[in-house]
Amino acid sequence: MRSIILILLSIIIASNLTAQTYSWPILPYPSGKRVTSGYCAYRPAYNSIVEHFHEGIDIPEETDPLCHVYPTTLAYKVIKIYTLGPDNNLMVKVIHYSDDTSSALSEGSKYIHLKEVLENIYEDSIYIGDPISAATDLYLDHLHFEYRTPSDLANSNNPFAITELQIEDNTAPTLCSLYVDYSRQGDAEVACWEYLGSNFAQYYGTVTGGGYTFLKLGLPMETPWNDWDDPHFIISGNRKVRFIIKMYDASISAPYNYYLVVDTAIVDLSGGSYESDAHYQVKFDGLLSSEYHREETVYHQEEPIVSGWNSQYYRLYPYGTMPSCIIKRLALATENLEEGQHRIRVMVKDYNGNTKTADVHFYIREHDWVDYCRGFKN
Numbered sequence: 001m002r003s004i005i006l007i008l009l010s011i012i013i014a015s016n017l018t019a020q021t022y023s024w025p026i027l028p029y030p031s032g033k034r035v036t037s038g039y040c041a042y043r044p045a046y047n048s049i050v051e052h053f054h055e056g057i058d059i060p061e062e063t064d065p066l067c068h069v070y071p072t073t074l075a076y077k078v079i080k081i082y083t084l085g086p087d088n089n090l091m092v093k094v095i096h097y098s099d100d101t102s103s104a105l106s107e108g109s110k111y112i113h114l115k116e117v118l119e120n121i122y123e124d125s126i127y128i129g130d131p132i133s134a135a136t137d138l139y140l141d142h143l144h145f146e147y148r149t150p151s152d153l154a155n156s157n158n159p160f161a162i163t164e165l166q167i168e169d170n171t172a173p174t175l176c177s178l179y180v181d182y183s184r185q186g187d188a189e190v191a192c193w194e195y196l197g198s199n200f201a202q203y204y205g206t207v208t209g210g211g212y213t214f215l216k217l218g219l220p221m222e223t224p225w226n227d228w229d230d231p232h233f234i235i236s237g238n239r240k241v242r243f244i245i246k247m248y249d250a251s252i253s254a255p256y257n258y259y260l261v262v263d264t265a266i267v268d269l270s271g272g273s274y275e276s277d278a279h280y281q282v283k284f285d286g287l288l289s290s291e292y293h294r295e296e297t298v299y300h301q302e303e304p305i306v307s308g309w310n311s312q313y314y315r316l317y318p319y320g321t322m323p324s325c326i327i328k329r330l331a332l333a334t335e336n337l338e339e340g341q342h343r344i345r346v347m348v349k350d351y352n353g354n355t356k357t358a359d360v361h362f363y364i365r366e367h368d369w370v371d372y373c374r375g376f377k378n
């Protein structure tokens with residue numbers, strides 16, 4: 001019996017060696033965990049700051065004027081304390097440690113907009129369970145928090161990847177429009193498809209951006225198995241198009257993180273279940289330091305292209321060339337699809353599992369329509 005106890009004890013000790021505890025970095029938070037700006041949100045240029053992606057989340061202070069700011073891991077080492085821009089705007093950068101401080105993790109975090117740091121918090125020191133700032137208010141009433149890897153903390157990650165940092169969210173993301181680039185990186189002729197005498201013109205429009213005109217297909221409210229309220233359009237000529245999806249998650253209070261799948265397959269007119277390999281999967285999980293973080297740069301380098309025509313920012317490009325956010329499984333090369341009817345299914349899911357789908361139908365036309373009536377006339 002004694003040996004069993006010893007074994008159990010040693011297992012517990014062994015597991016404690018590598019355990020780390022995460023928690024919300026502001027106390028108290030009487031309204032629950034909330035954010036006022038999400039990860040990867042697009043920030044247009046203002047004053048002297050160039051346009052960029054938001055590399056963290058903004059957490060409001062809830063008890064004006066006093067709150068405590070704790071590093072999100074129980075044990076941490078302070079790497080750097082900076083003073084930024086305006087008065088009383090401090091940034092603290094830490095490396096995360098296992099709870100017993102026996103091992104440094106290959107991750108860390110940054111805490112920005114602090115007005116003060118506790119007197120006994122020093123660079124190069126390791127702490128367990130101590131706040132870095134106590135009974136303070138915050139510059140602009142919020143903490144800007146960044147979760148970073150690897151050990152040099154060069155790359156930012158979506159904090160919602162950590163369970164303890166996820167917030168409550170019961171709202172599915174919104175799918176707005178599917179843009180079709182047929183003349184910039186694409187090369188095709190496009191037209192509205194009046195399929196079986198139905199009029200889909202209400203979902204069919206155009207928008208001009210950067211000197212190029214794109215199709216703008218509306219994505220109406222979700223009715224997954226009704227094809228008659230979906231956009232329909234025709235691709236002909238050289239048949240190469242690029243798609244841009246415009247979507248967002250529930251305003252500012254939800255995880256700004258999705259995966260997105262664009263599917264295409266011959267439509268199953270029997271209405272059976274629709275299973276197909278994903279062509280693109282998008283995850284707003286991280287930004288590499290090698291990325292420019294600038295919309296236009298990404299737009300010019302990668303395809304399909306990026307849309308930033310509104311306050312929200314969305315992007316879709318193949319995995320490999322810009323590896324931070326995309327998992328590419330197959331190329332969706334419309335120019336190689338066979339003649340006939342196809343469907344794209346767009347699916348978007350947030351960290352809490354809320355999902356939205358939308359369908360777009362298109363007809364690949366390689367040859368002129370055959371006029372059977374006239375053909376049989378003679």
Ligand SMILES: [Zn+2]
Pocket residue numbers: 037054056057058143144145
């Ligand atoms: Zn921020």
